[in-house]
Amino acid sequence: MKSHNKYLLITCLISVLLVSCGEDFLDNPPVGAFTEDNYIKNVEELETILYSCYSILNTYYTYPGAYVNFGINLFVFGDVGSDDAEKGSSIGDDRDMYDISLSRQLSTNMWIDLLWRINYDLIGKCNLVIDKAKEVPISEEELETLENIVKEAKFLRAFGYYHLVTLYGDLPLVTYWLGDIDEMDFERSPASQVWKQIEQDLNDAADLPLRSQTEFGRASHGAVHALLGKVHMWQGDYEQAVNAYSAIIESAEYQLVDDYGLIHRYEGEYCSESILELSQEMNVDGGHMATVVGIFRMPREDPYGWGFDIPTQDLVDEFEQGDPRLLYTVNFIGDVFPAPWGAYTVVNASSATGYSARKAWIPWEEREFDSYPQASNWRYCRYAE
Secondary structure, eight states: HHHHHHHHHOOOOOHHHHHHHHHHHOOOOOOSSSOOOHHOOOOOHHHHHHHHHHHTTOEEEEOOOOOOOHHHHHIIIIIIIITTEEEETTTOOHHHHHHHHTTOOOOHHHHHHOOOOOOHHHHHHHHHHHTTTTOOOOOGGGHHHHHHHHHHHHHHHHHHHHHHHHHHHOOOOOOSSOOGGGGGOOOOBBBHHHHHHHHHHHHTTTOOOOOOGGTTTOOOHHHHHHHHHHHHHHHHHHHHHHHHHHHHHHHOOOOOOOOOGGGSSSSTOOOTTEEEEOEEEEEEEEEEBSSHHHHHHTTTSSSSSOOEEEEEEHHHHTTOOTTTTTTTTTTOOTTTETTTTTEEOOOOTTTTOEEESSOOOOOOGGGOOOOOOOOEEEEEEEEOO
């Protein structure tokens, strides 16, 4: 009987404790863990979130049978999806990319899904920066830094929506931080409304510092106006496009290089013709912030190459006879490059067109032989455009 009473008392005490704690106990915020709400307390921490926005453009997304990032998406839709390039590689490699090359892709296509994910991840993180900037306490000395952080976030948000609206048309338009995943149920907004938001963000960011006053790899005055010009071109507003591009020319920050091949070599990163590059580095804090984009596109017979993004005869025929740019655009059969064993001769044996992408070629002296990712920047926008 005493034993029964003892257990009854213990049970009652546990019940009282549970009732007294109730939902307050379950709803306590996590202790010792950073969340979006408790991390950003000053301008410096806000800037680290901005850095993470840029890093999304280098992040690799795992997918059944694939490991890809934004740069790969760009050549899939920009080259393979056009008349300039074929899919390449072997016949059975990447059926989804093959479908894009034939313009028969479905909504279930991996590359379409990944472009959606990458750009909405970017937009979501930019929304976080823009919203939290309104709450961060700042000193007078930090005001300009804070304003530029917001402008960069708006540029990147416009960058994300630009790549979405040009592919999808109407789509969900979200301009605030979604702290609750339950809110992720949106209707599509008209493309015209998306374009309007892109223009607003870019105009808000239009007075970012010039390239010479900006860290390499970050958005600048030139990058904003370059994207703004593209936005106006897409909508057929050519007068506004001229105005945007004129702002770049009048800034006197850029000039064409004499050697077209320099642009695509390691020594040409951040050259005078570069308006926006996606930075790639090896051995960053013991890891890598590098890309396999070059490896994807180098000749399949190369020890590292996978042979995607094969130039077509249609592209080659666009060059006038004697155009020096052709040499640095296309690898021809018989081209010779220095190699550790003496010389490597291009054979393009697996190329359906007989060509391979010279722009993607990484000289042996610049390769990281212990890793497929390579520290080769993606030249997103050049002055020549």
